[in-house]
Structures are given as structure tokens and as C-alpha cells.
Amino acid sequence: MSQAQVQNNEAWIELSAIVGPEHLRPATPEDAVEAVQPIGVIAPGTAQEVAQVLHYCNSAGLTIIPRGGGTQLGLGNRLSKADFVLSLERLDRVIEHAWGDMTVTVEAGCTIDKLQGVLREHGQQLGADPMQPERATVGGVLATAESGTLRIRYGAIRDLVLGVEMALPDGSVIKAGGKVVKNVAGYDLTKLAIGSLGTLGVITRAVFRLHPIPVATASYVATLPTAAEASKLVLAILDSHLVYTGLQIHARRADQVFVHVRFEGIPESLQDQYAKLGRIAGACKFVECAREVWSERQKLFVNPGSSVICKCCVLPSQIGSLCDALFRQAAPAEVAVTLVAQGTGLAEVRLDAAGRQPLMTVLHALRSEVDRLEGTMTVSQCPVAMKDELDVWGTVKDVLPLMQRIKQKFDPGQTLNPGRFVGGI
Amino acid sequence: MNARLVSEFRSIVGDAGLVSGPEQLRTYECDGLTLFRVVPDLVLLPATSQEVQAIVKVCHRERIPMVARGSGTGLSGGALPVKGGVVIGVSRMNRILEVDIPNARVVVEPGVTNSAITAAVSPHGYFYAPDPSSQVVCTVAGNVAENSGGAHCFKYGVTTTYILGLEVVLSDGSLLRLGGTSLDQPGYDLVGAFVGSEGTFGIITKITLRVIKKPETTQTLMAAFNSSSEAGAAVSAIIASGMFPAALEIMDRLALEAAEAAVHPNYPNCQALLLVELDGSTREVELLMEKVGPICQSCGAWELRLAKTEAERMAVWKGRKAAFAAVGRISPNYLVQDGVIPRTALPRVLGEIDRLSAEKSLRVANVFHAGDGNLHPLVLYDRRIAGQEERAMELAEDILRLCVEAGGSITGEHGIGEEKKQFMPVMFSAADLDAMQRLRSAFDPFDLCNPTKMFPGTDAKVQRPVAYEPHPIEIAGLAQRY
Numbered sequence: 046m047s048q049a050q051v052q053n054n055e056a057w058i059e060l061s062a063i064v065g066p067e068h069l070r071p072a073t074p075e076d077a078v079e080a081v082q083p084i085g086v087i088a089p090g091t092a093q094e095v096a097q098v099l100h101y102c103n104s105a106g107l108t109i110i111p112r113g114g115g116t117q118l119g120l121g122n123r124l125s126k127a128d129f130v131l132s133l134e135r136l137d138r139v140i141e142h143a144w145g146d147m148t149v150t151v152e153a154g155c156t157i158d159k160l161q162g163v164l165r166e167h168g169q170q171l172g173a174d175p176m177q178p179e180r181a182t183v184g185g186v187l188a189t190a191e192s193g194t195l196r197i198r199y200g201a202i203r204d205l206v207l208g209v210e211m212a213l214p215d216g217s218v219i220k221a222g223g224k225v226v227k228n229v230a231g232y233d234l235t236k237l238a239i240g241s242l243g244t245l246g247v248i249t250r251a252v253f254r255l256h257p258i259p260v261a262t263a264s265y266v267a268t269l270p271t272a273a274e275a276s277k278l279v280l281a282i283l284d285s286h287l288v289y290t291g292l293q294i295h296a297r298r299a300d301q302v303f304v305h306v307r308f309e310g311i312p313e314s315l316q317d318q319y320a321k322l323g324r325i326a327g328a329c330k331f332v333e334c335a336r337e338v339w340s341e342r343q344k345l346f347v348n349p350g351s352s353v354i355c356k357c358c359v360l361p362s363q364i365g366s367l368c369d370a371l372f373r374q375a376a377p378a379e380v381a382v383t384l385v386a387q388g389t390g391l392a393e394v395r396l397d398a399a400g401r402q403p404l405m406t407v408l409h410a411l412r413s414e415v416d417r418l419e420g421t422m423t424v425s426q427c428p429v430a431m432k433d434e435l436d437v438w439g440t441v442k443d444v445l446p447l448m449q450r451i452k453q454k455f456d457p458g459q460t461l462n463p464g465r466f467v468g469g470i
Numbered sequence: 471m472n473a474r475l476v477s478e479f480r481s482i483v484g485d486a487g488l489v490s491g492p493e494q495l496r497t498y499e500c501d502g503l504t505l506f507r508v509v510p511d512l513v514l515l516p517a518t519s520q521e522v523q524a525i526v527k528v529c530h531r532e533r534i535p536m537v538a539r540g541s542g543t544g545l546s547g548g549a550l551p552v553k554g555g556v557v558i559g560v561s562r563m564n565r566i567l568e569v570d571i572p573n574a575r576v577v578v579e580p581g582v583t584n585s586a587i588t589a590a591v592s593p594h595g596y597f598y599a600p601d602p603s604s605q606v607v608c609t610v611a612g613n614v615a616e617n618s619g620g621a622h623c624f625k626y627g628v629t630t631t632y633i634l635g636l637e638v639v640l641s642d643g644s645l646l647r648l649g650g651t652s653l654d655q656p657g658y659d660l661v662g663a664f665v666g667s668e669g670t671f672g673i674i675t676k677i678t679l680r681v682i683k684k685p686e687t688t689q690t691l692m693a694a695f696n697s698s699s700e701a702g703a704a705v706s707a708i709i710a711s712g713m714f715p716a717a718l719e720i721m722d723r724l725a726l727e728a729a730e731a732a733v734h735p736n737y738p739n740c741q742a743l744l745l746v747e748l749d750g751s752t753r754e755v756e757l758l759m760e761k762v763g764p765i766c767q768s769c770g771a772w773e774l775r776l777a778k779t780e781a782e783r784m785a786v787w788k789g790r791k792a793a794f795a796a797v798g799r800i801s802p803n804y805l806v807q808d809g810v811i812p813r814t815a816l817p818r819v820l821g822e823i824d825r826l827s828a829e830k831s832l833r834v835a836n837v838f839h840a841g842d843g844n845l846h847p848l849v850l851y852d853r854r855i856a857g858q859e860e861r862a863m864e865l866a867e868d869i870l871r872l873c874v875e876a877g878g879s880i881t882g883e884h885g886i887g888e889e890k891k892q893f894m895p896v897m898f899s900a901a902d903l904d905a906m907q908r909l910r911s912a913f914d915p916f917d918l919c920n921p922t923k924m925f926p927g928t929d930a931k932v933q934r935p936v937a938y939e940p941h942p943i944e945i946a947g948l949a950q951r952y
């Protein structure tokens with residue numbers, strides 16, 4: 046379609062009437078999602094406009110790709126159709142920082158950095174450190190249920206959200222949860238929205254509970270000769286009285302495995318914690334290190350090229366054997382491995398190799414190891430073509446029909462991110 | 471219920487699992503909210519997931535409504551039987567199946583009590599954090615269904631934070647495993663959706679949950695104030711100083727009087743008492759506690775007492791927990807509410823409650839989780855005096871509306887159940903309620919699991935908050951209401 050044809054199209058006219066012509070523009074090649082070229086990019090200014098856009102597209106059989114910072118649009122199964130990108134860029138305000146209540150109400154398009162900046166003025170923070178905070182938005186972080194290294198102390202992002210506002214394909218705007226830290230009225234639809242990858246509705250607003258910014262922070266590293274020993278050390282720390290806000294294993298080689306620990310609090314207590322850490326660690330020495338170690342996760346995603354990045358969820362006690370299995374498989378296949386595993390049992394793995402075949406070999410081996418451990422493995426990033434031979438989500442077995450029923454109830458027309466989620470939802 | 475069906479159920483659960491005698495059925499006619507009563511047609515007490523599944527398949531085939539039941543301590547009528555339906559009690563499924571200390575996970579059957587979990591892991595230095603004061607009797611399944619809270623949820627969060635996996639039987643008889651033992655299962659967060667669904671999504675048959683390490687040190691400070699507003703200001707000041715206490719509780723004059731009458735905790739004789747509990751590493755707790763005192767004093771505290779030993783702390787908490795039920799000592803009848811407000815609205819809402827209380831000439835005692843803004847206003851009255859019960863109910867209703875207007879919730883931990891369903895439209899729009907119904911119908915398309923609860927039905931007559939009567943376990947001294 047030529048530009049002129051596009052703009053005379055009925056859908057275009059309808060949509061621009063909803064948001065105003067200045068907020069609907071033809072899509073450029075930069076707006077492509079995994080090489081699928083959308084028609085236009087629409088930027089509604091209110092939740093009601095988002096709902097109207099969804100409603101119109103739903104009835105016209107057009108598909109919508111919600112977009113926050115656009116850092117994670119490759120997540121999920123291969124996309125088949127993308128008519129409009131719905132950008133949340135205009136919904137980017139921090140509505141209310143009720144610092145006395147330690148809560149904040151924020152629009153979905155607000156970036157994490159901007160949000161944290163506002164909270165910092167009152168010495169508070171959102172207890173989560175998702176990747177690319179300068180671009181990643183509240184809505185994107187919620188849609189992907191991304192939390193980061195602070196999760197071991199503050200919980201997952203789901204535990205920090207008190208409520209959400211969401212626009213649905215039937216044109217309604219719903220509110221789930223609320224503004225207070227305790228609330229059991231009605232079903233917890235916030236949990237349903239979080240991690241649903243924009244397949245049920247578009248999150249337009251969220252309320253978070255907050256934490257104080259600690260006075261002091263210190264990070265430490267210990268270097269161990271095997272993953273098994275590193276894993277043992279992590280388990281000892283988990284079983285201790287130490288109050289850590291980060292606990293992570295980082296490895297590029299099977300015989301040099303780093304354990305990172307972060308303490309936060311008042312300076313006196315940090316010294317005390319460090320002394321106790323020394324006693325737990327025994328012979329393996331912890332030394333202070335730069336806080337950059339907590340960006341090792343994010344670094345996995347730099348210059349992706351043809352690499353594969355996957356997320357493995359196992360039990361904390363299984364990290365050692367997962368790590369061993371990985372290096373054992375990767376070496377003969379000449380695949381380079383970087384592993385960053387949190388003490389919670391969530392491990393992110395990057396695989397680099399010259400060709401696709403060795404990557405597939407290691408991925409299959411990794412998946413069968415994770416299956417053996419009764420964990421899960423999802424592929425967060427890989428060359429698009431690889432998605433044809435790979436189920437990025439893994440199998441979800443007997444719960445799939447229930448998930449499909451839920452999708453059917455909220456987005457029967459498959460308007461939102463069609464096909465991208467588990468089992469082709 | 472016809473004899474053919476009864477014998478079919480009997481063939482599933484055996485004689486030990488079937489209750490059909492009129493007298494025994496009465497035991498199941500209500501939960502902790504004793505004013506609603508419905509005698510069930512039949513009570514089934516399965517011993518395994520397979521038995522639950524077989525029961526549900528029959529109910530599905532015959533379209534018989536089912537109400538799941540744990541220990542029946544719920545305070546909103548959640549386990550109230552439904553006319554013409556069966557009650558499925560999970561009390562016989564009470565084994566702890568697996569304790570995995572290195573990974574801090576425990577797998578239990580649904581009828582295990584809340585305290586049994588802590589008992590199982592406490593030798594290893596762990597505990598199960600959500601601590602409703604009914605914990606000695608209430609079941610984990612009941613906790614999951616209500617998303618129960620406790621005194622320490624300001625810091626530790628409520629039940630939903632601790633549930634990793636559920637095995638459930640849906641109304642069509644399918645047995646599903648939601649979530650798992652490791653975190654972040656791909657797909658929708660079905661566990662998160664199920665927690666707090668008050669028995670309307672299906673029957674829980676197994677639960678995988680997380681336990682946590684006990685803190686190294688815990689200390690509790692009592693601070694005496696001349697008013698609840700001053701105590702409330704101290705709460706805000708403590709939080710503003712960057713501390714994150716494990717518990718922040720306020721008791722007002724009436725509640726203190728009641729506690730004193732019941733268990734003689736020997737609290738300072740004051741208008742409002744604030745309890746501040748700090749836990750964590752010993753060094754940090756000691757240093758921070760030194761700051762809490764002066765903060766309280768700057769807000770008007772005129773006496774401070776620190777409970778350092780476990781025994782001293784227990785005495786403080788005993789008084790706090792007793793305060794609730796002890797109100798019975800200073801008033802013949804009372805109503806319990808469970809509203810939540812943003813913490814900063816405390817002074818205003820408390821002032822407003824005072825005004826309403828004067829207007830209706832009824833006393834209101836307040837015991838609350840100040841950190842969470844979870845109020846438990848107790849409306850005191852005497853049923854024998856004509857018109858008082860009516861006025862008490864109006865007052866309780868006004869207080870709930872006040873909470874919603876302040877940006878809060880009509881329930882922080884007790885649930886909607888039968889009691890508060892007519893208040894749902896006060897908090898939620900028609901679209902919000904419709905979205906909830908869609909979710910419900912995805913789980914239970916035939917509306918067989920605990921139907922008629924949680925949502926205002928078309929035929930629902932407007933019900934008033936109902937008077938509180940002591941629950942049998944309270945009378946037995948097993949629990950105090952919080």
C-alpha cells in the first residue's frame with residue numbers, strides 16, 4: 046500500500062479520529078517487529094483512547110502490538126501479523142507519589158529511570174532493577190514480569206504491584222486491585238495482567254508499593270574453581286541470617302565461577318554483615334567489588350548478533366548441576382557460554398557460536414537437563430529464523446486449555462500480540 | 471439429596487468420609503460469621519486428590535453446587551453452604567508431603583493448618599510468614615482461598631507472595647497443576663489468579679509454598695501517646711526515616727481497657743499505644759531501635775518500654791491479640807470491620823470515625839495494623855436496647871464507605887464471601903466486575919464452585935454488616951481475633 050492509500054483507508058480515518066491525526070503516523074522500517082512491517086504507529090493520550098483504539102481494531106479485525114520502550118518486542122513466538130503498533134509514549138506521567146504511604150501511581154509508558162528519579166526525591170525506590178531502565182517502561186516491565194537482581198530481597202514485580210488499570214479489546218477500561226497495601230476484595234486481576242505479554246489487554250497505569258533507598262551499599266565477589274562449590278556457597282548464604290539484596294553466580298568458564306553478594310543498610314551493619322559473610326565462606330575469600338557486577342545480566346543482551354539468550358528456572362540447589370551440564374555440553378560443540386544465575390534459581394544463559402547447528406544442539410541439551418530437574422526454560426532472544434524450529438516457551442502441558450479459555454474471554458478476536466505467547470496464544 | 475447419589479458418593483469416600491445425619495450436618499451450617507446459616511445437603515470429607523476428583527465429576531454431571539471448606543474459621547461467610555449443594559471438607563487431607571530446607575519449600579495437603587507448617591520447619595530456623603491469628607486451626611487451603619494476612623504482612627507480605635504451586639480440581643473434574651516449585655512458569659500467572667478466589671475457581675488439593683529464614687533478632691517497643699493521631703504521626707515519621715519495621719500496631723483507649731480487663735498485659739495507661747517491631751541482623755536492629763524511641767518522643771510519646779527477651783515480647787503480643795476478643799468484656803455485642811485506607815489518611819479517617827461514633831452515640835474501639843492502614847474498627851452496642859443494633863450496622867456500613875472514599879478497600883484480609891458482596895459495586899465499576907466474571911467463567915464455566923459468593927447477584931437483597939458472635943475456637947481459647 047502506498048502512503049496515500051494507507052491514509053485514505055477507513056481504519057486510518059477512524060483511528061485518527063480517536064487519537065487526533067498528529068498521534069497516528071505511518072510506520073517506518075524502525076517500527077518493524079521481528080521483520081514484520083506494521084501499517085502505522087498510534088499513540089493514544091488516555092486510557093479511554095487506548096480502549097477505543099482496541100475496540101475499533103477488534104471489530105475491524107486488525108491486530109495491535111503494544112509498545113513501551115520497544116526493548117523487548119522480540120520476546121515470544123514469531124509474529125505473523127502486526128497492523129498497528131500502539132505506543133504508550135504519551136502515557137508517561139508519574140501521577141502521584143504518595144511518599145507518606147510509600148506508594149506511587151504511574152502511567153504505563155513512564156520509563157523506569159524516570160520513575161525512580163521521582164521517587165528518589167523522597168528517598169524511596171521501586172524495589173526492582175529491570176534491564177535497560179532508561180528505555181524500559183512500567184507497562185513493558187509488567188507485561189514481561191521482569192524484576193532483576195533485587196528480587197531476592199524485595200520479591201518479584203508481582204509482589205510490588207498493588208493495582209493496575211487496563212484497557213481491554215471490548216473497549217472497557219478496568220481497574221484491578223487498588224492503592225492500599227492490603228486488599229482482598231475481588232479477584233486478583235493484577236496477577237493475571239502481570240506477565241501476560243500484552244495478550245489480554247493494554248496496561249495503562251499501575252500502583253506500586255515502595256521501599257526506602259538504603260543508606261549504604263556494598264558488593265562483594267568470591268571466585269570459586271567449580272560451579273558445584275559456588276552453588277554450595279550460595280546455599281550456605283541462603284541458609285544464613287545475612288540480609289542481602291543481591292546474590293548471584295556469574296560464569297564464563299567451568300573452572301572460574303564468581304559469586305556476588307550485595308548488602309544494603311546502615312554502614313555499621315554492612316561491616317557486621319561482611320564479617321559474618323567471611324565466617325560462612327570459610328576458605329573462599331570475598332573481596333569488595335564494583336556495583337557493576339549487578340549489570341552482568343544486562344550485558345548478556347549487548348550486541349546480540351546471532352546469539353541465543355535463554356532463561357532457566359530451577360531450584361536454588363540445582364544451579365550447580367545446571368551450570369555443570371551446560372559447560373559440559375557447550376565445550377565439545379564450541380559454543381561460548383555466559384551464565385548469570387540469581388540465588389532465587391533463575392538463570393540467564395547466553396550462547397554464542399559460529400553456526401546455528403551447535404546452538405541448537407546445546408539448547409536441546411539444556412532443555413532436557415532443565416526438564417530432568419523439573420524446571421522451565423524459555424528463549425528470550427534468538428535469530429528470528431530459529432523460532433521456526435524452536436518453541437521459545439517450552440511446553441505448558443495440561444494448563445494450556447485453561448490459559449486459552451482466559452485469552453478467549455478477554456481477547457476473543459486475537460487483536461493483541463496474536464500468536465506470540467505460550468501455545469500460540 | 472436422592473439415595474442413589476448419596477450411595478454413589480459413599481462409594482467414593484467411604485463411610486468415614488460422608489456426613490449425612492441432620493445433627494452432624496449442623497456442624498457445617500456456618501463458618502466464623504455465625505449469623506449466616508445454611509444446612510448443607512451432604513458433607514464429603516475426601517482423603518485424596520483422586521477422591522476429590524471423583525466427587526467433583528459427579529457434581530459436574532449432576533450440576534450440584536460445591537462449597538470447599540477448610541476449618542470454617544472464615545469471617546465473611548466464604549464456607550457457608552449453598553442450598554441444595556454439597557460441602558467438600560479437606561480436613562482429612564492434612565499431611566505435610568515434603569519439606570525441602572535447602573530450597574525453603576514445603577509441599578502440603580490442603581487441610582494442613584497454618585501453624586503446622588511453621589512447626590515443621592522451625593527446627594531448621596525457618597518459618598511460614600503469613601500469620602493470621604487463627605493460625606492454630608485454620609487450613610492452608612483456607613488461607614490460599616482468602617489470601618490471608620497477619621500481623622507481619624507490612625514487611626513480609628500476605629499469602630499470595632508465598633504460594634508457588636497449586637494442584638487443583640476444576641469444576642469439570644480435571645486435575646491441574648498450576649505454577650510449580652521453581653519460579654516463573656511460562657504463561658499466565660494462574661497461581662496468582664487462584665489465590666484469593668474464595669473457593670470459586672475449584673478445589674485445592676495440594677499446595678507448594680515458600681518458607682523463610684527466621685530473623686537473627688527481633689525487638690518490640692511500646693510507646694504511649696495521648697491520642698491515636700499522635701501515634702499515627704509517629705508511624706509516618708518512622709517510615710519516613712527510612713526504616714522498614716516488621717510490625718506497626720496501634721490500640722486505642724477502649725481496646726487497651728479491654729485488653730487490660732482480659733489478660734492484664736500491664737501496658738502504660740494511655741490514650742493510644744503504638745507497638746513497633748524491628749527484626750533483622752542484630753547490629754542493625756539495635757542501632758535502629760535507638761532511633762525509634764526519639765522519633766516517637768518527638769511525636770508526643772511520654773513513655774517507652776522495650777521488650778527485648780522472647781518472653782517479654784510474647785507478653786506484649788498476647789495483650790495485642792487479646793484486645794480484639796476482649797472487647798466482649800466491655801460491651802455485650804459488637805461488629806467487626808476490616809477496612810483498609812492509605813496510611814496517611816489515618817488521622818482524618820480516625821477523626822471521621824469519632825464524629826460518626828458521636829453522631830450515632832455508639833462507641834467504636836480501634837485496634838489496627840497501622841503500617842498497612844488495615845483498620846479493625848469494633849462497633850460496640852447492646853442488642854437489648856431497641857434500635858442500637860440497627861444504628862451499629864449503619865455505622866459499620868458508613869465506616870466501610872469512608873474507607874473506599876479515602877482510596878482504600880472494604881476488606882484487607884477477611885474476604886468478601888457472603889457478607890460483603892453487596893459492597894463490591896461501591897469499590898468496583900460494572901466493567902471491573904464483568905472482567906472478574908470472565909475470569910471466573912474461564913475456571914468454572916458452569917458456576918458450580920461456591921456460587922452466589924463474592925458478587926452481588928441479581929436477586930441479592932441488600933444485607934447489612936452482621937453482628938459478631940464468638941467463634942467456637944475463640945471460646946475454646948485457641949485463637950483470638952485480630
Ligand SMILES: Cc1cc2nc3c(=O)[nH]c(=O)nc-3n(C[C@H](O)[C@H](O)[C@H](O)COP(=O)(O)OP(=O)(O)OC[C@H]3O[C@@H](n4cnc5c(N)ncnc54)[C@H](O)[C@@H]3O)c2cc1C
Pocket residue numbers: 110111112113114115116117118120133153154175176177180181182183184185186188189190191192242243244246247248249346356424425426462
Ligand atoms: C535485548 C533485551 C532482552 C531482554 N530480555 C529480557 C528477558 O528475556 N526477560 C525479561 O524479563 N526482560 C528482558 N529484558 C528487559 C526489558 O528491558 C524489560 O523487561 C521490559 O520488558 C522492556 O520494557 P519495554 O517498555 O521496552 O517493553 P516493550 O519491549 O515495548 O514491550 C515488551 C512486551 O510487552 C508488551 N507491552 C509493552 N507495554 C505494554 C502495556 N502497557 N500493556 C500491555 N503490554 C505491553 C509488548 O507488546 C511486548 O510484548 C530485555 C531487555 C533487552 C534490551
Ligand SMILES: Cc1cc2nc3c(=O)[nH]c(=O)nc-3n(C[C@H](O)[C@H](O)[C@H](O)COP(=O)(O)OP(=O)(O)OC[C@H]3O[C@@H](n4cnc5c(N)ncnc54)[C@H](O)[C@@H]3O)c2cc1C
Pocket residue numbers: 501502537538539540541542543544545547548549560580601602603604607608609610611612613614615616617618619620621668669670672673674675883884920941944949950951952
Ligand atoms: C479468631 C479468628 C481470628 C482470625 N484472624 C485472622 C487474621 O489475623 N488474618 C486473616 O487474614 N484472617 C483471620 N481470620 C479469618 C480466617 O481464619 C481466615 O480467613 C482463614 O484463612 C480461613 O481458613 P479456614 O481453613 O478456616 O477456611 P474456611 O473458613 O473453611 O474457608 C474459607 C474459604 O476458603 C475456601 N476453601 C477452603 N478450603 C478450600 C479448598 N481446599 N479449595 C478451595 N477453596 C477452599 C472456602 O470455600 C471459603 O471460601 C480469623 C478468624 C477467626 C475465627
